[in-house]
Amino acid sequence: MSEASPRKTSDETGFREATRVWLLENCPPSLQGKSQVAIWGGRKWRPENPDERVWLERAASKGFSAPMWPVAYGGGGLSKAQNKVLLSLLRELRIPLPLVGFGLTMIGPTLLQYGTEAQKREHLTRIARGEVLWCQGYSEPGAGSDLAGLQCRAEEDGDEYIINGSKIWTSNADAADWIFCLVRTDPDAPKHEGITFLLMDMDQPGVTVRPIKLISGSSPFCETFFNDARALKANVVHKVNAGWTVAKALLGHERSMIADAFGVGGTGGTKRVSLAERARRYLPSDKSGRLGDPVLRDAIAQSEINARAFALTVQRSKDGMRAGHNPGPESSMFKVYGTELNMARHELMVRIAGPQALGWEGAGFEADELALTRDWLRTRGNSIEGGTSEVQRNVIAKRVLGLPD
Ligand SMILES: Cc1cc2nc3c(=O)[nH]c(=O)nc-3n(C[C@H](O)[C@H](O)[C@H](O)COP(=O)(O)OP(=O)(O)OC[C@H]3O[C@@H](n4cnc5c(N)ncnc54)[C@H](O)[C@@H]3O)c2cc1C
Numbered sequence: 001m002s003e004a005s006p007r008k009t010s011d012e013t014g015f016r017e018a019t020r021v022w023l024l025e026n027c028p029p030s031l032q033g034k035s036q037v038a039i040w041g042g043r044k045w046r047p048e049n050p051d052e053r054v055w056l057e058r059a060a061s062k063g064f065s066a067p068m069w070p071v072a073y074g075g076g077g078l079s080k081a082q083n084k085v086l087l088s089l090l091r092e093l094r095i096p097l098p099l100v101g102f103g104l105t106m107i108g109p110t111l112l113q114y115g116t117e118a119q120k121r122e123h124l125t126r127i128a129r130g131e132v133l134w135c136q137g138y139s140e141p142g143a144g145s146d147l148a149g150l151q152c153r154a155e156e157d158g159d160e161y162i163i164n165g166s167k168i169w170t171s172n173a174d175a176a177d178w179i180f181c182l183v184r185t186d187p188d189a190p191k192h193e194g195i196t197f198l199l200m201d202m203d204q205p206g207v208t209v210r211p212i213k214l215i216s217g218s219s220p221f222c223e224t225f226f227n228d229a230r231a232l233k234a235n236v237v238h239k240v241n242a243g244w245t246v247a248k249a250l251l252g253h254e255r256s257m258i259a260d261a262f263g264v265g266g267t268g269g270t271k272r273v274s275l276a277e278r279a280r281r282y283l284p285s286d287k288s289g290r291l292g293d294p295v296l297r298d299a300i301a302q303s304e305i306n307a308r309a310f311a312l313t314v315q316r317s318k319d320g321m322r323a324g325h326n327p328g329p330e331s332s333m334f335k336v337y338g339t340e341l342n343m344a345r346h347e348l349m350v351r352i353a354g355p356q357a358l359g360w361e362g363a364g365f366e367a368d369e370l371a372l373t374r375d376w377l378r379t380r381g382n383s384i385e386g387g388t389s390e391v392q393r394n395v396i397a398k399r400v401l402g403l404p405d
Contacts, residue, residue: 042133
């Protein structure tokens with residue numbers, strides 16, 4: 001591994017050059033140019049390409065798996081400007097992010113805000129090293145948009161809680177090691193006031209998961225059942241019965257993460273190939289070499305302009321955020337716009353590819369066409385996950401615009 005230490009370089013140019021050298025020396029060649037690879041980590045992770053583990057370990061020891069987290073918790077201690085440089089280099093060199101997942105984007109930032117020192121030292125360092133994969137236990141069969149109506153119960157037993165109930169739509173629960181969960185600890189309190197935010201190890205006899213098959217053919221989420229499952233009281237985040245405050249903070253991080261996926265350089269699903277490039281593959285051009293169909297040309301131009309404007313707006317908002325400031329209800333605006341933009345983009349890609357975007361398997365379709373069908377179907381969930389578009393609009397109306405109920 002290189003001796004160069006980008007973190008000690010004060011000016012941005014020096015940091016950029018040192019980081020570029022470090023990335024090229026330390027990212028295994030089999031992963032360079034493979035930015036679409038998603039490295040999830042966790043105890044059950046068995047990567048097809050062993051270099052993924054090598055890359056994760058090297059990046060984590062450099063602090064690049066959680067670049068802006070404090071060094072004491074396994075992060076890189078990078079400034080916002082340095083992090084931006086690192087991300088732009090990863091994009092430019094098409095090197096995969098060293099680590100992805102709810103640990104980094106949801107529970108990690110929430111623990112930085114609300115966790116005890118012991119919780120930060122235990123959980124953040126394991127997340128940053130990619131040792132633990134997290135999932136989110138919020139939704140229940142009878143509590144989605146009305147999340148505070150949740151019924152999953154936790155009762156005290158010495159220095160532990162005993163948990164009974166079920167969750168649904170738990171993304172990656174079958175692969176996850178730990179779950180952050182909302183549980184009812186005071187059934188007699190008003191519904192928002194009897195909820196506790198609890199961290200729980202999934203690897204115990206009281207927890208079972210059952211994958212749910214999606215229209216796209218994959219099973220990205222599960223039903224999760226707790227039958228006398230146990231969690232230490234030390235794993236309550238913030239205070240008992242004050243979990244709603246933590247839950248809202250985490251949703252802010254979740255919605256920012258979803259917006260990020262469609263904004264700041266994210267691909268939001270299918271590898272970002274220019275729409276015009278796609279159209280040229282399927283549709284005839286006019287005499288001047290432009291796409292022949294003027295209506296489609298207009299739709300493509302508008303979609304690219306909207307995507308660019310959105311990426312810049314998300315970036316401007318992030319740049320303008322004071323250090324240590326956490327996302328507020330305005331993250332709902334980005335969540336609505338980013339997800340609806342991504343869904344419309346996929347509709348357009350399907351329109352461009354025509355019948356070639358409707359394949360499921362077999363001959364006659366390229367691999368990227370089969371992937372497009374599945375990605376397009378997957379985008380149907382974008383306006384639901386992390387809170388539906390209707391619910392985001394309610395949040396914007398009440399908490400951003402201050403409109404009456
Ligand atoms: C891909 C995907 C991944 C997910 N991953 C997770 C996960 O990891 N963990 C987790 O806990 N959950 C997860 N979810 C669940 C998601 O958070 C819920 O589906 C979502 O909050 C909506 O809840 P619901 O499905 O119960 O729908 P409902 O709340 O029953 O809503 C049904 C319809 O009614 C509308 N509606 C409801 N209330 C209002 C209102 N007050 N005003 C206007 N319209 C309203 C909704 O917009 C929706 O159209 C995931 C969902 C998807 C699609």
